Amino acid sequence: MAEIDRCPVLLLTPSGRDFVVAQALLQTARIDAESCKDVPQLGTKLSDDVCCVIVADEALNGTDLAALAGWVSSQPPWSDLPFVVLTRRSGPDRRLMAERLTRTLGNVTFIERPFHPTTFVSVVETAVRGRNRQFEARARMRELHEGEAHLRIALTAGQLGSWSLDLATHALTASATYKAIFGRRESDSFTYEELLASAHREDRGRVQAAVALSAETGCDYAIEYRNVWQDGTEHWVDVRARVVRDDQVARLVGVCSDVTLRKTSEDQLRRVNESLEVKVLERTAQLEDAHRTVLEEIRQREHTENLLRQVQKLEMIGQLTGGIAHDFNNLLMAIMANLELVRKEVRPDERAGRLVDGALRGAQRGAALTQRLLAFARQQVLKVEPVHMPALVHGMADLLERSIDATIELSIDTPDQVPFTRVDTNQVELAILNLVVNARDAMPEGGTIQISVDTARSAGDSDLSAGEYVRVTVRDTGTGMDAATLAKATEPFFTTKEVGKGTGLGLSMIHGLARQLQGALRLDSTFGKGTCASLWLPVTSRPAVEKRIVDEPNDDGSADARQLRATILVVDDDPLILSSTSYLLQDLGQDVIEVASGEAALEILRTGQKIDVLLTDFSMPKMTGVELATAARTLRPLLPVILATGYAELPDGAGVDLPRLRKPYQQSRLLHEIRNAVEHPVSRQSEGQ
Incomplete structure (x- = not known):
């Protein structure tokens, strides 16, 4: 990072005083600067490692900028070199000059002379920080490419064939190595039906049963079986896979290897061993036992090392995602907005x-990757709504009954007088089901599971704020936990279950869910006497309301744009996001007023100028978007406010009464939120309160 932070800034100012002043300010800010005498020399110094270019407009006036334009247009996808132009022009000349430079140089920021030193340094530092984030993106892209290359090398070195199977449609995707293991050429089609047909008739049932078991339970798929090639020869394969769920689509993804030689060797060795004398067999058995013991020890050590690596990865991702989510989403916002506008041109x-479409799809995949990282770090966005917990638990009764053994008695106690609580219904149902399954596994000989719902009050402590809570309790009469086990119960990857029967993430994820809902998970257990797990969820005074159907945005917002004409006040301290959002709205025919701070927005509101919607970023210096919304509603109580944010979740109590537009957003979603705010100002405001 130290080398990136010290990347040079190129400076082209024909006026000697401008050069001296600019260089002095940059030295004060500890920013390295290299001078250029003219545009051709500037063009020769341009490179991917330059942080920023500062140039006076008179140096560009009447000069051929083809070389600069060519370099800018040939930048790699991660790069968007910022240009800071010092200008004295005003009126139509300035506008024409600005349009020309923006078309030519792309990422341009203008500073009007004479400029304030603080303004100059702030603009340059902002450009340098943005460039550093581009360098970080370049490093991440290189790491991803290296990881993919290593994976390909590992599969080739291990002679492993990769494959995936859609469990709903049974669509099979197979690599060339995978097809070769089953005696097929790379150009041959190979369907799931052909795969089953090639399996030995005595093993075909086991293959189908293993696939069905993985599809039903989500367990790993691991099987060795014989397959018959088209030439009639028999071969053994070892196939392993895991169930991967993506956008409600479940797939088996794994690898396959040819183990014919091993199986043949094992068969030959078995026949030889059967012919040996009893003492030789006993000695061989002893050696095999010792060998298995060593392998088990090695496997246990590898398993422990894998768990340690997983814990380290989880900790690293948890630290990184919360910090980079906002900046990464802002970066994607600027990229996607500009690409969407370019696509129309x-x-x-x-x-x-086609290139623009490809870049836009790549940016959208980057946004999806950010959301997956946030979900893995337990910072997912929850769809909270008022829920009557007794009704939720009773609605799960049939599912819970099917999830336990006949030797276990399930008792549910849920009085109707329990108040509402604001939760994510699906996540809480999964949490309760997880607690019941844990209780079931703790009672192999049978017992009783009691589920109760009541209200409790917390006096306030480090884990739970003071107030009223709805408490869901799952109590069992199982084996219980000692003090040491109880202390580690909610740690990631800690489990007391047998190897392969538990990931150790269940209680950890329930604990994270409770924290996101401003509640807590509390465990009480005594070894030999059972466990009591209590999920505390805050009480809400809001009853469940009937959901109002709101039109979803279509792919092309042109029709909606023609029906809507509004004046939108856009507030964002990031010039890239501010300009990108404005361009998106202007492209739709809306009137846009841009400001870079909350105070500037309030000044416009105080003038009485017509404003239909206030669209503000959440994270801004001096005044956050929530603080701006509060001040704006003091001036104009009925003004619709939309909060744009790149965070997965906001701090406690921040912006819960505002419609949220999550970055990065597309033009259709932006128009959809603006239209809803204009057409339903009262209802939209009341929905969030």
Whole structure:
């Protein structure tokens, strides 16, 4: 990072005083600067390692900028070199000059002379920070490419074939090595039906049963069986996979290897061993036992090392995602917005159109990757709504009954007088089911599981704020836990279950869910006497309301844009996001007023100027978006406010009464939120309160 932070800033100012002043300010800010005497020399010094270019407009006036434009257009996907232009022009000339430089240089920020030193340093530091984030993105892209290359090398070195199977449609995707293991050429089609047909008739049932078991329970798929090639020869394969769920689609993803030689060797060795004398067999058995013991010890050590690596990865991701989510989403916002506008300027069947579509899809995949990282770090966005917990538990009764053994008695006590609580219904149902399954596993000989719902009051402590809570309690008469086990129960990957029967993430994820809902998970257990797990959820005075159907945004917002004409006040301290959002709205025919701070927005509101919607970023210096919304509603109580944020979740009590537009957003979603705010100002405001 130290080398990145010290990357040079190129400076082109023909006026001697401008150069001296700018260089002095940059030295004060500890920013390295290299001077250029003219535009051709500037063009020769441009490189991917330059942080920023500061140039006076008179140096560009009347100069051929083709070389600069060519370099800018040939930047790699991660790069968007910022240009800071010092200008004295005003009126139509300035506008024409600004349009020309923006088209030519792309990422341009203008500073009007004479400028304040603080303004100059702030703009340059912002450009340098943005460039450093681009360098970080470059490093991450290189790491991903290296990881993919290593994976390909590992599969080739291990002679492993990769494959995936859609459990709903049974669509099979197989690599060339996988097809070769089953006696097929790379060009041959290979369907799941052909795969089953190639299995030995005595093993075919086991294959189908193993696939069905993994599809039903989500357990790992691991099997060795014989397959018959088209030439009639028999071969053994070892197939392993895991169930991966993505967007409600379940797939088996794994690898396959040819173990014919091993199985043949094992068969030959078995026949030889059967012919040996009893003493030789006994000695061989002893050696095999010792060998298995060593292998088990090695496997246990490898398993422990894998768990340690997983814990380290989880800790690293948990630290990184919360800190980089906002900046990464802002970066994707600027990329996606500009690409979406550029896409409208080129024909989709042209090469430029295809390139823009590819870049936009890549940015969208980056946004999806951010959300998956947030979900893994237990910072997922929850869909909370008022829920009557007794009704929720009773609705799960049939599912819970099917999840336990006949030797276990299930008792549910849920009085109707329990108040509402604001939760994510699906996540809480999964948490209760997880607690019941844990209780079931703790009673192999049978017992009783009691589920109760009541209210409790917390006096306030480090884990739970003072107040009223709805408490869901799952109590069992199982084996219980000692003090040492209880202290580690909610740690990631800690489990008391047998190897392969538990991930150790259940109680950890329930604990994280409770914390996100401003509640807590409390465990009380005595070894030999059972366990009591209590899920505390805060009480809400809001009853369940009938959901109002709101039109979803379509892919093309042009029709909605023609029906809507509004004046939107856009507030964002990031120039890239501010300009990108404004361009998106202007492209839809809306009137836009741009400001870079909350105070500037309030000044406009105080003038009485017509404003239909206030669209503000959440994270801004001096005044956050929530603070701005509060002040704006003091001036204009009925003004619709939309809060744009790149965070997965906001701090406690921040912005819960505001419609949220999560970055990065597309033009159709932006128009959808603006239209709802304009057409339903009262209802939209009341829904969040």
